[in-house]
């Protein structure tokens with residue numbers, strides 16, 4: 436600002452050299468006052484985190500809004516270097532997803548950080564564009580818990596700048612299409628309300644500054660975020676109007692509504708679409724529909740809402756095999772899966788291996804669960820995810836997010852005995868609905 440002012444002054448100096456003393460004096464006083472005013476107006480934006488966004492930016496923000504085609508945003512977890520039997524990039528069907536988020540980069544010393552193996556994986560995922568030139572490949576930056584990498588990075592302008600510069604290099608160096616921020620969660624671990632409020636504002640500022648940088652660079656990079664689904668987190672973590680303004684779309688993590696913990700030792704559904712009739716108050720908020728209505732009410736445009744659909748289920752061990760409904764006492768994770776997370780093909784195998792599995796299609800929630808003995812699993816099928824995709828269409832939301840490609844039946848084992856075995860049956864089912 437000062438620079439602009441002084442330049443202007445110099446130019447004017449030549450034009451006004453014949454004017455009388457009073458005139459030029461008035462002139463300089465005016466310029467001085469304007470500069471001071473501008474400085475006062477601009478200062479808070481530089482130093483204070485809690486100021487509403489200048490409207491100047493808004494006109495520049497048109498993020499390819501002309502083409503609001505349906506999104507199928509798929510998370511792909513980088514395989515680990517050691518284990519075999521994993522989904523490798525060349526095993527991904529390039530035509531299923533519109534966006535692939537390669538997960539997860541970290542933040543170390545305020546910079547985005549990927550291992551060499553992750554970089555190699557990204558380059559292999561980018562090869563899928565040879566088959567599908569419209570496919571977008573993003574890198575997803577994750578962080579959770581007390582040492583999430585985000586808290587230190589968002590705290591001031593200089594640190595955010597360091598991060599944004601590292602992101603810019605990464606996107607440019609590897610010809611990536613954008614970045615997805617998966618911070619779980621801004622402000623939630625902070626004890627003090629005031630500190631928490633700041634972190635939420637800092638997150639908004641980060642989004643704004645990334646968007647502004649993309650615009651300045653004249654790049655069509657995508658900026659997306661993964662958002663919590665539970666209102667208790669959403670109320671604390673996000674300024675929805677700011678998110679609405681700066682992201683291309685938000686991947687809402689509408690899953691993990693129920694899973695086994697010591698504090699919640701009961702069976703429950705991973706991703707119910709609607710509440711059950713018997714659920715009231717807090718329990719009635721733990722479903723996809725409640726989350727969607729909440730975000731719409733808070734001002735997130737339907738064109739920015741991408742609904743998370745899990746390809747994994749959650750398993751539990753029942754206390755009593757004869758008490759096997761929803762909300763029944765559980766004493767731990769199930770035997771199937773790993774720490775209660777069950778990939779879809781393992782659920783298919785469990786059903787095939789055991790002749791006497793009881794499957795319950797829960798009417799209100801539109802998702803099934805199964806049990807046999809003390810094993811209890813909440814999961815999704817091609818039918819249940821299709822129902823969610825229909826819901827997305829009916830409410831004119833932007834699309835579906837899938838967590839994750841790795842947990843879907845990428846080898847087509849579920850349909851092995853069938854003539855029409857499909858790889859990725861869950862993502863395929865979602866795509867079938869959203870494409871029509």
Ligand SMILES: *[C@@H]1O[C@H](CO)[C@@H](O)[C@H](O)[C@H]1NC(C)=O
Pocket residue numbers: 601604605608
């Ligand atoms: C990007 O490439 C430049 C030079 O080509 C290099 O200096 C820089 O370290 C690279 N950055 C990343 C994040 O790969």
Ligand SMILES: *[C@@H]1O[C@H](CO)[C@@H](O)[C@H](O)[C@H]1NC(C)=O
Pocket residue numbers: 709710724725728
């Ligand atoms: C979905 O949520 C809205 C708003 O809370 C509610 O009015 C509606 O009944 C819900 N739909 C179902 C099927 O529960």
Ligand SMILES: *[C@@H]1O[C@H](CO)[C@@H](O)[C@H](O)[C@H]1NC(C)=O
Pocket residue numbers: 500503736737738
């Ligand atoms: C929601 O987004 C669409 C598409 O960008 C836009 O046309 C519409 O005006 C927005 N709605 C509101 C309420 O801002």
Ligand SMILES: *[C@@H]1O[C@H](CO)[C@@H](O)[C@H](O)[C@H]1NC(C)=O
Pocket residue numbers: 771781782784785788
């Ligand atoms: C199903 O049975 C096969 C062969 O006995 C076994 O390898 C696999 O682990 C079983 N899977 C489940 C989920 O029970």
Ligand SMILES: *[C@@H]1O[C@H](CO)[C@@H](O)[C@H](O)[C@H]1NC(C)=O
Pocket residue numbers: 817850853855857860
């Ligand atoms: C495969 O074919 C069977 C029988 O026609 C049908 O019921 C099933 O839905 C099909 N599965 C898929 C994934 O298309």
